[in-house]
Amino acid sequence: MDDSIKQALLAQFSALLNAAPDGSQPDEPATETDLYTLLVEMAGLRAEVRTESRLVKEALDQFRGVFETLQTSHDTVRQELERARAEGRDQVKAAIRPILLDVIDLRDRLLAALKFAGIPRTGWLDRVFHRNAGGEEAWQEGLRLTLRRLDQVLLDRNVVALRLEGQKFNPRQARAVATVADSAAPDGIVIEEIRAGFLWDDQVLRTAEVIVSKSDARAGDTP
Numbered sequence: 001m002d003d004s005i006k007q008a009l010l011a012q013f014s015a016l017l018n019a020a021p022d023g024s025q026p027d028e029p030a031t032e033t034d035l036y037t038l039l040v041e042m043a044g045l046r047a048e049v050r051t052e053s054r055l056v057k058e059a060l061d062q063f064r065g066v067f068e069t070l071q072t073s074h075d076t077v078r079q080e081l082e083r084a085r086a087e088g089r090d091q092v093k094a095a096i097r098p099i100l101l102d103v104i105d106l107r108d109r110l111l112a113a114l115k116f117a118g119i120p121r122t123g124w125l126d127r128v129f130h131r132n133a134g135g136e137e138a139w140q141e142g143l144r145l146t147l148r149r150l151d152q153v154l155l156d157r158n159v160v161a162l163r164l165e166g167q168k169f170n171p172r173q174a175r176a177v178a179t180v181a182d183s184a185a186p187d188g189i190v191i192e193e194i195r196a197g198f199l200w201d202d203q204v205l206r207t208a209e210v211i212v213s214k215s216d217a218r219a220g221d222t223p
Contacts, residue, residue: 093200096157097200097205100154100157100159100200100205101205101206103150103153103154104154104159104198104205104206106150107147107150107151107154108195108196110143110146110147110150111147113143114140114143114144114147117139117140117143154198157200158200158201159198159199159200159205160198160199161196161197161198162174162196162197162198162199162208164190164193164197164208164210165190165191165192165193166189166190167189167190168188168189168190169188169189169190169210169212172204173197173204173207173208174190174197174207174208174209174210175207175208175209175210176210176211176212177194177209177210177211178211178212179211179212179213179214180211180212180213180214181213181214181215182213182214182215183215185213186213186215187213187214187215188212188213188214189212189213190210190211190212190213191210191211191212191213192210192211193208193209193210194208194209194210194211195208195209196208197209
């Protein structure tokens, strides 16, 4: 077999291998067209992804704005509720304060009556306040029971009496009605309470009236 026949056979075999499955020859322009289409689709997909990313970002920005608005509204509502509660407490205290002061005044009167009942009575006092011993003791015990009841009522409402004797005079809690010379006590010490003071929820409900020690010559004057 000469070389020309071999070349012809090789050419036919090569053509057979390169032929399409349906027997047609591969179309080179079709391959270029498919690659172009792929590039176009990829470009479109990229543009679509950018569009979706932009929409997602806008949605997140809007959600953030809504969240901030809700947070601001929540804070505003919470502040308004706290303010309303504080105003409500203040209004309740303003309404209860005169009643508590009346109860304290009644307590003062009962305490004064008990102290007066303990004073020995002679002469005309004995005749005016003459009672048998048993009746007098029952009357005093009734006052003590009432006094203890009033103290409990005040305590239930966080009203407590100040204990100022022996303490440094505090003008926020008491008013000095007199001074006395007392060499045993430094200046400015409460020697005696004339009228008790009271705290309500750690705030002064009624100032006390006290006598304060003073070592100089001005003792006896009201500061």
